Amino acid sequence: MERRSVWLATAEMPRSAALDTELEVDVAVVGGGIVGLTTALLAQRRGLRVAVLEAATVGAGTTGYTTGKVTAQHGLIYADLVDRHGDDGARRYADAQRAGVEQVADLAAELRIECDLTRAPALTYTRLPEQRSQIEDEVKAAARLGLPARVADRTDLPFDVEAGVVFDDQIHFHPGRYLAGLAAAFTAAGGPIFEGTRVTSIDEQRDRTVELTTPTGKVVAHQVVVATLLPPGLLGGYFARTRPSRSYGLAVRLHGAAPTSMAISIDTPSRSTRPWLDPGPNGLIVVGNGHETGAESDTEAMYADLEAWTRATFDVEAVDYRWSSQDYLTPDRVPYVGHSPTSEQVLVATGFQKWGLSSGTAAAMMLADLLAGNDNPWLPTFDAGRIGGVRTVGRLIKDNLKVGQELVAGRRHDPDARPAAELRPGEGGLVDIGGHTVGGYRDSAGALHTVSPRCSHLGCPLHWNPAETSWDCTCHGSRFSPDGSVLDGPAVRPLGRPTTDTRG
Template sequence: MTDSQPLPGQYESFWMATAGATGHPALNEDVTVDVVVVGGGIAGLSTAWELVTAGRTVAVLEADRIAAGVTGYTTAKVSALHTLVYDRLRRTRDQDAARLYALSQQGAVERVAEIVAMLGISCDLERAPAYTYATEPAAVPELRAEAEAAAAAGLAASYVDRTDLPYEVSGAVRVDAQAQFHPRKYLLALAADLRAKGGLIFERSRATGLTEGSPCRVTVESGHTVTARDVVVATHFPVFDRALTFARLSPRRELVVAAPIAAAIAPTGMYITEEDGKRSVRTAPLDDERRLLIVTGESFTPGTGDPREGFRRLDAWMRARFPVGGTAYRWAAQDNDSTDTVPLVGPFHAGSRHTYVATGFGGWGMSGGVMAGRLLTGLVLGEEPPWAALYDPRRLASTLREAPALLRQQADVAKHFVGDRLRTTHVDSVAQVPPGTGAVVRVNGQRCAVYRDADGVASAVSARCTHLGCLVAFNDAETAWECPCHGSRFGVDGSVLQGPAVHPLEQRNVSGG
């Protein structure tokens, strides 16, 4: 039986609902530039803007609309405090690695503030402290160690036992001079300046082919090509995989709810805790009297879990702790975690000379994307920053510190790739799929992803993801088919919503609907 209870709020990202639409042309002819950037999120646009500002000719290829993918559904914290990363880095690598991580991430925070001032961007940029906190006393030693490690790495970090949250904490790491903003307002202004400087932006131009060489060529689904000396792949999860990058990334999806709160009592900092399955809290301006409280959590692997119940749990958690009004928005964000917790930014593979990648930001894509723009621009210009080696994707994946996470990731993929095929189908026939939901059904020996709309009309596509062939599952809270192996997402008509897949699910004819 389907769950007919309404979910809290409008299913829309606040950032998408409060910034203008874009209408850049599709690529309809072959072009030649110095650099082609594949992906129009914060990493891609930051890289393109830095390169154009440095005097290079650049073309951006975006499969849908710029700043409307992962970047349009973030919580938009621009912070160098990434939960508990600094103590982990100094233990698993060394103190210098922690220092370089802090230098590069705080540098990204300052770069955003610099660009906002330089271009006069109105994007609700606010400087605020960031906190990693816990309510359980057992977590205090870990928090103290993180505060000491972050301070030793060069951040304005300290251990505190009081915050402006409306509930008690046992302790927290505080880092000053962080930021939060409206990501789409920022990026649309960046894109406008990019074009004013001569950069090219092509939307609805999904890249489907990459030929490396001198020069390189990127082909889009229309058949047109961009020829360039250098290629940057900044598609969140790489749509081309020349170095088995997919084996080092774990996709996860997180839910978001947002509700108005009186400005006078709204938290002024940005907060995150790993308790309760992770909870992230920040606010954004609404009007003179109110702010929007944004709460994130309830992580799950795409294609698994129960997002509807997750939205309800997250909303209940928010209401139990904050005096908010009616829930205004709900949405979901997708992230990729690298197996050693450090993003992969740099040369695409061991043989790369002119191809680069940016991925694996682990939920910190705002600072990570800006950092990637600076790093990749330096590599293209032959001016390698001191922290390039820290993020280099060519670092060995077989080291002892990364091997356990790598094996866990591949075991999870294998479980879905093999196990999902051994399971019986979710329902026995197309007729059993209720209106407003979807299920995988075996029809004439083939597994089909069948969706029945609210009017009772059934449609079907292949249930095999076009990336590597895992079986998709239906997310009824977001009305999408999702691949649990590498996070590709598809509309009910089979269209690609999110990579690494670049081809739609094949159409299927079913009867009995």
């Protein structure tokens, strides 16, 4: 079994050099996931000079690690959205999702992207009789909003369900190949993508341009789109109004044919499945076991549990790939899209609730409208400014800084820290060196790597993630490799080095 995303392992991703100069553009897009690349392409088509800055490689973020369903069906959401946002708000959300799905289909067709795009029904189901009414409420709400919703009592899953909501004519695809196609179209039209280029600060200048700093060069832009899953650093205070949630995925081959529908359960723990077309009709993707980033100490058990369920439910021949990834949840279940509260020139899109393939594409459509100076009918519901004005954002940041400092103060000498000599090759965790608690990882050659176990974002304590060999932060979801480099934001700086002598 390969421990990497099936989508990145089976796509030819484009490669570009890092920024090594100073550049001036109309629009700088930060982030090479589905939001960044779709926005870049749509803005370029409106005559704007656009550059994409990507910290790692195209697709290295959550888009390269999804389940790959492009659907307006987001579990059970529409009845709840009507309650929270009224009919108009829920309708805007539904319209945006439908348009996002069709935008993906249109771009794939027009650009001839071979990404296995397949129309299929999307199913959200329960196996519990007491949840049946929720399914029926959802069908009523979704149908009223113009979505293709119907109740299903039977499915192509190998077990009985109590009831399900079906949306016909949705999409599943290969997200790696789709992203590679978007990137190729953007660069073929003259748009530069700079990989290995992490933006470490975004500063508005007196002349209302925005300067983006990276370790190897600078960009001056008239407008900036921050499409980094969660905005970096303190930008907009979004880290304080979202929660990071990770999930686990498997790509498996079955002895017989896999279900052709895309399905997700509302029962706990959640299980999401869809066909995996590469091996043929017997391929299946299974995703589940979501939890807050950094909250589970035994992440290996998450994979083991998902695999056990898959083997108990389907006739599994082999598990070929496994991976995990994260996304951010918002308090009112709608992503934040549009102008950041702190700058007219800086646009953001975040909080996709693990449904950012349709939502993120819809976000790109909204952002492209804003960049071109046009209005967009969905923006009042997604408005990134609803987080609050500049003063609210300032208070959010201050409160979070305080939480980080308090947590750190309480953890200088962790009683659970082990002697460093106890770490075996491949193991990591808090270790005690000379009375100081540091983060340690022993590599396969036996060398000990140490880092300060405080997050470089706002100082919260880090937790060792054994399955991904990373340091994860529960506060806002930053993640770091054993050598301290940033894997996931909002942190932009690597972890500090322990001040004590850590040879061992």
